[in-house]
Amino acid sequence: MLQRESTFAKEALRYGLIVIVLGFIVFPILWMILTSFKPPQDVMVSPPRFLFTPTLDNYYHAIVDKNFLFYIKNTLFISVTSTVIVVVAGALAAYAFARYNIGDGHILFFILSTKMFPAIAVILPYFLIFRDLGKTSVGRFLGLGLDQPGALIVSYTMFNLPFAIWLLVSFFQDIPRELEHSARLDGLSRMKVLRKVVFPLAAPGIAVTGVFTLIFCWNEFLFAYILTRKAASTVTVGVESFFTLQGILWGPVAAAATISVLPMMVFVLAMQRYMVRGLTFGAVRG
Secondary structure: OHHHHHHHHHHHHHHHHHHHHHHHHHHHHHHHHHHHOOOHHHOOOOOOOOOOOOOOHHHHHHHHHOOHHHHHHHHHHHHHHHHHHHHHHHHHHHHHHHHHOHHHHHHHHHHHHHOOOOHHHHHHHHHHHHHHHOOOHHHHHHOOOOOOHHHHHHHHHHHHHHHHHHHHHHHHHOOOHHHHHHHHHOOOOHHHHHHHHHHHHOHHHHHHHHHHHHHHHHHOOHHHHHHOOOOOOOHHHHHHOOEEOOEEOHHHHHHHHHHHHHHHHHHHHHOHHHHHHHHOOOOOOO
C-alpha cells in the first residue's frame, strides 16, 4: 500500500513539473495572441485583463497600414530558397564525408567550426561584399546587392550549410553500405543509388535538417536588419518597425508577431511525425 502511494506521488510530481514547464512555454504565446485582440485601453493595464471585448483593429493596422503580408512574402521566398539549397548541397556533401572519409575528419571538423563564429563577427564583411556586388551588373542581375533577396539567401546558406552537413553525416553513416553495394550489383549507377536507395532511407534526417534550417531562416534578425532596407526586409524586421518614436504599438506588435509565428507553428506541427522519426533515426539497432 505504501509503495503504491509512493509511486502515485512520484507520478503526480512528475506530471506536475511537466505542467509547470509547459505553462512557462505556452503562456507567452497565449498572452501574445490575447494581446493581439485587445483594444488599446486594455493592453497596458494593471492588473492584466483576461476578459475584454476583442477587436481586429490590431490586425487591420498590421496587415493594411503596415503591409505586413509583404514581409511574409519576402521571408517565405528567402527562407524556402535558402533551405532548399542548404538541404541539397548539405546532403551531397554529408554523403561524401560519410562514405569516403574526406580529409580524415579534419575538413569536417573545420566546416563545423565555421558555425561557431558569432554572426556579429562577420556581418561587416558581408555588408561590404554585398554593397560592392550590388554595384556590378552581375550582382544586380542575381539580386546580390544590399536590400535584395540574394544577399540574405547567400548569407543564410553559408551559415546553415555547416550545421546541415554535420547533422546529416550521422544519418548517412547509419545506412548500411551493403544496401548500396547490392544496388550497384543490380546495375544502378551511383546517382541512381543515391536517388532511389540512400536519400529515401535518409529522408527523416533530411526532413529534420530542412525544418531546423527553415526555422533559423524565418527567425533570423541580424542579417536581415543590416543587409536590407525595405524591399527585401523579412518579418523580424517588419515587427521591429512597430517600435516608433511615439512609443511601442503593443497591440499591432502582438498581431504582427502572431501572424509571423503561425506559419512556423503549422509547419512544425505538420512535420512533427518526420521530426520524431529523424531525431530517433539510428537510435535503436538490432
